Amino acid sequence: MTPLPDLAAVERLQRPSDPSVLPDGRAVVYVVTTVDTEADEDVSRLWIAAPGTTARALTHGRHDGAPRVSPDGSRLAFLRPVDGVPQLHLLPLDEPGEVSVLTGLASGAGAAVWSPDGSSIAFTAPVDEVSGATEEQGATTHRPVVIDRLGYKNDGAGWTRSARAQLHVVELGTGVPADADDDAHRVAPETGRCRQLTTGYADLGPPRWHPDGDRLVACGALGEDADLKLSSAAYEVPVTTVDGPRPQEELRRLTPEDAMVVLADWHPDGSRLLTVGRADPGLGHLHVLESVGGTLASLTVGLDRNVMPGGPGYPGGLPQVSVTGDLFLCARDHGSTGLYRIPAGAPGSTGRAEPVRVPVGAPTDGHTEVSGLSLAARAPVAALVVADASSYGEIQLLDLDDGSRTTLTSHTADSMPGLAPCRPEERSFAVSDGRTVHGFLLRPDGVSGPTPLLLDVHGGPHNAWSPTPDAAHVYHQMLVAQGWSVLLLNPRASDGYGEDFFLANVGRWGTGDQADFLQPLARLVDEGVADPARLALTGYSYGGYTTCWLTGHTDLFAAAVAGGVVADTVSMLASDVGHPTIGLELGSLDYDRLWEQSPMSAVDQVRTPTLILHGAEDERCPAGQAELWFAALRARGQRPELVLYPGASHLFILNGRPSHRRDYSLRVVEWLTRHVDPRPAEKEPS
Structure with missing residues (x-):
């Protein structure tokens, strides 16, 4: 193997990310990103990999992403641009079928979050609730930008104006069929399918469903001076609305207002919240926090390592509970990001536990980077994206019972044959x-x-x-x-x-x-x-x-x-x-x-x-x-x-x-x- 001499090799690289494992753990859907040099853009498509088979492309759009498998494993929701903005699409997995468009929102939609019974999908979408400019005033993009609080712009998006991320839900069953290779997918879905659940002046984060399927939880920084603080909380959002979207100020707060909760999900038994954040807003490590009756207790206080939920430029994956009740999370130690486990029932009355590291990564030197995590709903299996000293990332299945790993892909070797990066x-x-x-x-x-x-x-x-x-x-x-x-x-x-x-x-x-x-x-x-x-x-x-x-x-x-x-x-x-x-x-x-x-x-x-x-x-x-x-x-x-x-x-x-x-x-x-x-x-x- 020879070191990389120039950029051409890396531009051939297939980069896997964002795994979504099927409920029975038998296969993984994930994103593969490549470079189209002539078009000067990245191309992302969805692939599927399973033990004993060769990984293959599942979709053929130019910018497909955020794959989310339904609870029964029969369908796949994902994002694909329509007229330049991402919309939710649906693809059958259990038998051949056509892509259907689920949303047609002016500003696009966020990643899908399936309801427990698979009948609905929740997501966030930007909504501008300030009336637009009149014809005499010109287009909305030329309106003066009026600013009265911080947080008025985002890197990569520019001015946010009065648009805020609100919760939505879409019921399934009447999507518009669409061929992935033509313009049919640009037809908007039937009106009335998608409902906006919240309204207000703050951004709400990605929602999660209660196991009963009647409500969601989402995090946000609400309050008059929220822009001056790091405080944020988790809020309960009823799915059934009578008079339209529910004002954010009417949402029930589930965590203390003086904490910093950036992500939240219900425990599978529905009795408590598991959150990522800090009990005291400020600089420092993120923890996995358990919320019972509004009180937060850290489950990772003994780890003395930062919980890594993942994000642009940062490895890791969202903390999740396995079918056996163990809590899995990612944390970084001496440059290597690994997977950690808190056994079911370990926190006891104190709400604290010493996480046990799962052996993942290269067996020789331990130099690994976990940058994606998905746990199967009905099997003790986790899907990971793992890079090591000689790989830019591959899809692995991890047996949560015995720690054995199965590498399902060979994207680095397939796309850069004969080349290997210098080992540190x-x-x-x-x-x-x-x-x-x-x-x-x-x-x-x-x-x-x-x-x-x-x-x-x-x-x-x-x-x-x-x-x-x-x-x-x-x-x-x-x-x-x-x-x-x-x-x-x-x-x-x-x-x-x-x-x-x-x-x-x-x-x-x-x-x-x-x-x-x-x-x-x-x-x-x-x-x-x-x-x-x-x-x-x-x-x-x-x-x-x-x-x-x-x-x-x-x-x-x-x-x-x-x-x-x-x-x-x-x-x-x-x-x-x-x-x-x-x-x-x-x-x-x-x-x-x-x-x-x-x-x-x-x-x-x-x-x-x-x-x-x-x-x-x-x-x-x-x-x-x-x-x-x-x-x-x-x-x-x-x-x-x-x-x-x-x-x-x-x-x-x-x-x-x-x-x-x-x-x-x-x-x-x-x-x-x-x-x-x-x-x-x-x-x-x-």
């Missing part, structure tokens, strides 16, 4: 304040002496580097193939090392974790691994912040690439998550405290040739941050370069245009190789 070396470094910084070193095969080395800083700041490869950072593999080493460190604030480590950089951005980068680099120089004259720096999001910060506080690096940057912490209040997150992370909203932790405070000291890469429609780290850093450097006589990607959000390096993702990696490699001499400096004669 696990490293730990002691730093001067007594902490240990853990990470991974990618090193060219057969090289013993010092090489040029790239330090790449992850985002978050509470994310973490994994020992498994990912398609968003192909430049790692490209540089290793050219003789570079790449260092991936998980400094303080990284997830997977305990809550004390998770919170160790609060109010100390830049100053707190600077040694976590510079001292390991010095160690590698002393070991003869890295050439001190050929060190480079990059990072994205918080890593972009760190790139700006470090280049203002050291001349150690010969070149730097700052992606998705934070240049000025003061103006980060304008981010879509600016408040209260920035105040909590930086310890205060006091201007002096914010400025002390701002890269702009030391921009006069930057001498490192810097390339800045940023999405032009980024709302998480607004594009003005990149423009500010570029302008400040250029005004001081530096020669920076700024690249803005039109239409790209903060997450474009994960799910943006393939041409943008390709360009990003190529520019990183080109900038570093242009400014860092590929040859070691000649030693002066003694």
Whole structure:
């Protein structure tokens, strides 16, 4: 096997995600994403895999996703765009049949949540309840945007205006047949099939059905000043409505109003809620919380690891209860995300238990990444998406009784034959304040002496580097193939090392974790691994912040690439998550405290040739941050370069245009190789 020499190999990669196991555990439906280079877009289709068979494509749309199998295993609900917005579709699984359209909402629909008896599907959908503009005023998109609270924009979606996610339900039985390969699926379903259940000014999260099938639970941040707090709660929503949608203020709250509940589901016996969140809103680990009578008790307090429900850029999967009553969840430890179990009945009267780890992942080195979880309703089986050091992710079935695993797919080997990513070396470094910084070193095969080395800083700041490869950072593999080493460190604030480590950089951005980068680099120089004259720096999001910060506080690096940057912490209040997150992370909203932790405070000291890469429609780290850093450097006589990607959000390096993702990696490699001499400096004669 040879390392990846360029981007063409990864653009052939088949990337599995979002598994949905059939109730009897005999097969898994999941999403496979590939790149259509000519159309410059990702293509996602639904596949099905089962033991003893070859995985195959189940649908042939261009953007199919969010597969959800019905409780009896006979039907599949999924999302497919209609006129540019996602709508729910239905496909028979037990016998050949046509695709039917279930929804025809103007702003589209969210992922399906099946009722226990399979007769209905609940989902969220955006609803703009403010009357639209008159003809004289022009189209809705040109109306002035009136803002009176925070949360008025979302990265990837832009201005939310007055649209809010509301709960809906659709009864099944009269969908409109549609051929997946023609325009018939664009016919709207019969009117009256879909009912809106809630109305109000706040977004409600994905619903879950009570086992009785008569009500839902959904989470949201309701209240007059909810935009100023991290508080959120779970609310009960009756499915039967008489006079139309129920106002959100009339919903029954099921959890304390001063907690932070981001996801909720009923226990299969219907007696209590299982939620993901915190009993005290603020920074720190997420827990699985049990709610009985409105009181929250953590089931994972003894784990001292962050519960990982999964999301864009983050591995994991939603906590779920198995057919045997055990609770399964995902958590990250030292960069590897694994599956954990709390046995049925273990919490007892205290509501606390020490989770038992299920043995998943590579049997030799344990380097794994679980990025999808689905438990069978009638069998002790779990479906997972698992990556290891040589795989970008495969579908596995896990026997929950004996821990045995069956890998159902070979997407990495099938789509990239003869190629394999470079395997990382696990490293730990002691730093001067007594902490240990853990990470991974990618090193060219057969090289013993010092090489040029790239330090790449992850985002978050509470994310973490994994020992498994990912398609968003192909430049790692490209540089290793050219003789570079790449260092991936998980400094303080990284997830997977305990809550004390998770919170160790609060109010100390830049100053707190600077040694976590510079001292390991010095160690590698002393070991003869890295050439001190050929060190480079990059990072994205918080890593972009760190790139700006470090280049203002050291001349150690010969070149730097700052992606998705934070240049000025003061103006980060304008981010879509600016408040209260920035105040909590930086310890205060006091201007002096914010400025002390701002890269702009030391921009006069930057001498490192810097390339800045940023999405032009980024709302998480607004594009003005990149423009500010570029302008400040250029005004001081530096020669920076700024690249803005039109239409790209903060997450474009994960799910943006393939041409943008390709360009990003190529520019990183080109900038570093242009400014860092590929040859070691000649030693002066003694």
